[in-house]
Amino acid sequence: MKRLNRLARARPAQARGPGPPPGVEAELTLAEMGARGDAVARLDGARVYAPFTLPGERVRARVMGERAEVLEFLAESPERVDAPCRLFGICGGCQLQHWEEGARLAWKRDEVVRALARRRVEAEVEPALAAWGEGRRRATLHAERVGRRVALGFMERGGARIQALEACPALAPALEAALPALVELGALFAPPRGEVTLACFIGVSGIDVNLKGAGRLLARDREVLERAAKIAEAHDLARISLDGDTVIMRRRPIVRMGEVLVDPPPGAFLQPTFAGEAAIAALVMPALQGAKRIIDLFSGCGPFALRAAAIAPTHAVDSEAPMLEALKRAADAANLNVTVERRDLFRTPVAALEMKRFDAAILDPPRAGARLQTEQLAASKITRIASVSCDPATFARDARILIDAGFRLTRVTPIDQFRWSAHIEIVGAFER
Numbered sequence: 097m098k099r100l101n102r103l104a105r106a107r108p109a110q111a112r113g114p115g116p117p118p119g120v121e122a123e124l125t126l127a128e129m130g131a132r133g134d135a136v137a138r139l140d141g142a143r144v145y146a147p148f149t150l151p152g153e154r155v156r157a158r159v160m161g162e163r164a165e166v167l168e169f170l171a172e173s174p175e176r177v178d179a180p181c182r183l184f185g186i187c188g189g190c191q192l193q194h195w196e197e198g199a200r201l202a203w204k205r206d207e208v209v210r211a212l213a214r215r216r217v218e219a220e221v222e223p224a225l226a227a228w229g230e231g232r233r234r235a236t237l238h239a240e241r242v243g244r245r246v247a248l249g250f251m252e253r254g255g256a257r258i259q260a261l262e263a264c265p266a267l268a269p270a271l272e273a274a275l276p277a278l279v280e281l282g283a284l285f286a287p288p289r290g291e292v293t294l295a296c297f298i299g300v301s302g303i304d305v306n307l308k309g310a311g312r313l314l315a316r317d318r319e320v321l322e323r324a325a326k327i328a329e330a331h332d333l334a335r336i337s338l339d340g341d342t343v344i345m346r347r348r349p350i351v352r353m354g355e356v357l358v359d360p361p362p363g364a365f366l367q368p369t370f371a372g373e374a375a376i377a378a379l380v381m382p383a384l385q386g387a388k389r390i391i392d393l394f395s396g397c398g399p400f401a402l403r404a405a406a407i408a409p410t411h412a413v414d415s416e417a418p419m420l421e422a423l424k425r426a427a428d429a430a431n432l433n434v435t436v437e438r439r440d441l442f443r444t445p446v447a448a449l450e451m452k453r454f455d456a457a458i459l460d461p462p463r464a465g466a467r468l469q470t471e472q473l474a475a476s477k478i479t480r481i482a483s484v485s486c487d488p489a490t491f492a493r494d495a496r497i498l499i500d501a502g503f504r505l506t507r508v509t510p511i512d513q514f515r516w517s518a519h520i521e522i523v524g525a526f527e528r
Contacts, residue, residue, distance in 0.1 A: 120159045123170065126151050129203050133191030133518035137164070147253070148185055150176055150195055175199040180265045187259040189250035189266060190516035201226060201512055204520045208510045211488035215496040217505060224510040224520075229371030231268040232514075233298040237261075239282025240291040246283040248275065248294075258291065266515060268369075270298050277331030278305065284323055285310035285338070295363040299349025302334030306363030310338045337362035340418075354403040358426040361418035364397055372513035373399050376484055376523055379509055380458060381407065383482035383525035387456035391478075393441060393469055394460045398423035398434070400484075404458060405432035411454070415440045445469035448476040456480045465490025467497070474501030481526040491522050498526050 124137035126149045134145040139159055146157060146164040150173040157164040179185070179193035192200055201224040209221050238258045239248040249261035264272055278294050285307050286292045293308040321343060324336055328344045336344035340362050348359045351366065354377065360366065367373035380400050384390055387408045392401040395412035397419040404410045405427060412434060414420050420436040427434035439446070441461070445468045451457070457478050459466060463486050473481060474497050481498065485491035495505055503526040511521040 121167070122157060122159055124155050124157050124159075124164060126153045126155070131207060131518065147191075148194060183259055183261070186252060187250050187261070188253040188255075189264070191253075191518055193516040197226070204512055205510050207520055208488045208491075208508065208522055211492040212495065212508070214489075215492040217492055217495050217499060219495075219505040219508050219524075222507070222509045224512050225375055226515075227369060227372040227375040227511050227513050227521075228515045229268070229369045231271070232266055232368045233268050233271065233370055234366045234368050235267060235271060235296055237278060237294045237296065238291045239279070239286045239294060241283075241286050241288065246279055246286055248279045248282045268298060270303065271296060274303050274331060274333070277303075277327055277333060280327045280331075281305060281307065281324065281336070284320060284327070287311075297349070297351070297360070297364070297366050299334055299351050299360075300357070301347040301350050302332060304335045304337075304349035304360070304362065305333060306337040306340060308339055308363070335362065351397075353397075353399045353426070354406075356398070356402040356426050356430045356432070358397055358402070358422055360397050360422050361416075364419055364422070366397075367399060367513065369513050372511060372521065375511050376400075376521065377403050379507070379523040379525070380404075380482040380484065383480060383507070384408070384456045384458070387480065389454045390456045390458065391446065391451060391454040392458040392460075393446065394462070394466070395420070395423065395436075395458075396460070398426060400458050400460065400482075401434055402427060402430070402432060405434045408456070409433040409435075411435045411437065413437045413439050413441065413446060441466065441469050445472045448472045451476040451478055454478055456482075458482050458484070459494075460484040461490075463487045463490065465494050467494060470494040470497045474498050474503070479528045483522075483524040483526060485522045485524070486519065488520055488522060491524065495524060495526075502528050504528070 122139055126135035126137050128136050128151050130136045130145055134147045135149040135151055137144045144159055144164045145162055146166055152173045154170040155166045156168040157166045175196040176194055177196050184193045205224045239246050240258050247258045247260040249259045252259045292310050295306045297304050325344050328336055334347045334349040351358050351360055384407050390404045390408050390410045392412045395401045395414045401410045401412040412423055417438050424436045506527055507525040509523045513521055
C-alpha cells in the first residue's frame with residue numbers, strides 16, 4: 097500500500113471537461129474501468145476518472161473536472177499486481193500493467209459486448225485471445241535533444257515530453273536490444289529543437305528504421321550518411337530510411353505473412369505482434385472458405401490477401417501505392433492470383449456494382465471504421481465478410497449497417513495484441 101501511495105503522489109491530474117468543481121478533495125470508490133483504461137467513480141452524480149486505479153478500489157483524491165488526482169489508496173483490489181516496468185505511470189506506452197491478466201482480458205471482452213449492445217447487435221462474443229507472443233515487433237518511438245543527451249522513448253502520459261527508455265518489456269527482445277542503436281540514430285538526426293520519430297519493425301532479416309521529421313539528405317550530408325552507415329553496421333540494422341527514402345540498405349527487412357515473404361516499404365504498417373497477425377488470420381480465413389472470388393479492402397501490404405489467395409483469386413485495394421507494390425511483388429513471386437488497385441476507400445469506396453464479381457470480402461479499416469464502404473458492401477451481392485477492427489464502437493456501428501441489410505454476425509472474437517494497453521482488436525464473421 098505504501099508503494100501505491102507513492103505512485104499516487106507522483107501522478108499529476110489534468111482537467112478534462114465538466115464535472116464536480118475543481119480542487120474538491122473526496123473519497124472515491126471505483127466502480128468500473130473506463131474505455132481508455134482509467135477506472136471510474138461517481139461524485140455528485142458525475143463520472144470521475146482516476147488513473148492507475150482498478151474497479152473496487154477506494155482512494156482519497158483531489159477531483160478536477162472529470163479527472164481525479166489520487167492522493168492515497170485506502171483499499172486495493174485483489175486483481176492488482178506489481179507493474180513489470182519501473183516507468184509505469186510515467187511512460188504513456190502502457191496504462192494497465194497493474195491489472196491481473198485474466199481480469200484485463202475479461203474487461204476487453206466486456207467492452208466489445210457493451211459496444212454491440214449500444215447498437216442493438218446481438219451476437220455471442222468469445223473470450224478475448226491473448227496474442228502478445230514475444231512482444232511488439234513494430235513500434236513508433238520519439239527522440240529529442242535534452243541538453244547534451246538525446247531522450248528516446250514514448251511520450252509521457254498526459255504530457256508532451258518524451259520518457260527516455262533503457263528497456264521496455266512491451267517490446268520484442270530484438271527491438272528492445274536495438275534501443276541503443278535507435279538512440280544513436282536519434283542523436284544523429286534529431287533537430288536542435290523538436291523531435292524525430294523512428295518507426296521500426298522487425299523483419300526476418302533484421303530491423304527496419306524509418307525516421308520521420310529528419311529532413312532529406314543533401315549532398316553536403318555525406319558525413320552524416322557515413323555515420324548512419326556505421327551505426328547500421330555496428331548494430332546490424334537491415335535498413336535505414338528518412339521520410340520513406342531509403343539511405344542505408346544492408347539487407348531487405350523481409351516479413352513473413354503466412355507462407356509468403358514480403359518486402360515491405362519503409363515504415364510500413366504491420367500488425368504489432370507476430371502472434372497477433374497469426375491469430376487474426378486464423379479467424380479471417382475460415383470466414384472466407386468456399387468463396388469463388390475475394391476482395392480485400394484496406395489490404396495494406398497483404399497479411400490477409402496473401403493468405404486468402406490460397407482460397408480463391410483475391411483483389412487487394414488500398415490507398416498506399418508502396419504497400420500495394422510490395423504485396424504484388426510477393427504474390428507474383430509465390431505464383432498467387434492477386435490483383436491490386438490503388439484507391440482512397442474513404443473518399444471513393446468500391447461501389448456495390450463494382451463488387452458484383454466477388455462473393456466474399458475482407459474489411460480491415462483504420463480506427464475510424466469504414467461506414468461508406470460498409471454501406472456499399474451491404475448493398476452488394478457479397479455473401480460473407482471477414483471484418484477486422486481496432487475499435488469496438490466503429491465495429492459495432494458498421495456491424496449494424498450489415499445486419500440491417502440482411503447479414504448475420506456469426507462469430508465475434510476480441511484479440512489483445514497491446515498487452516498492457518486499453519487497445520482491443522476484433523474479428524467478426526458475417527454471413528447473409
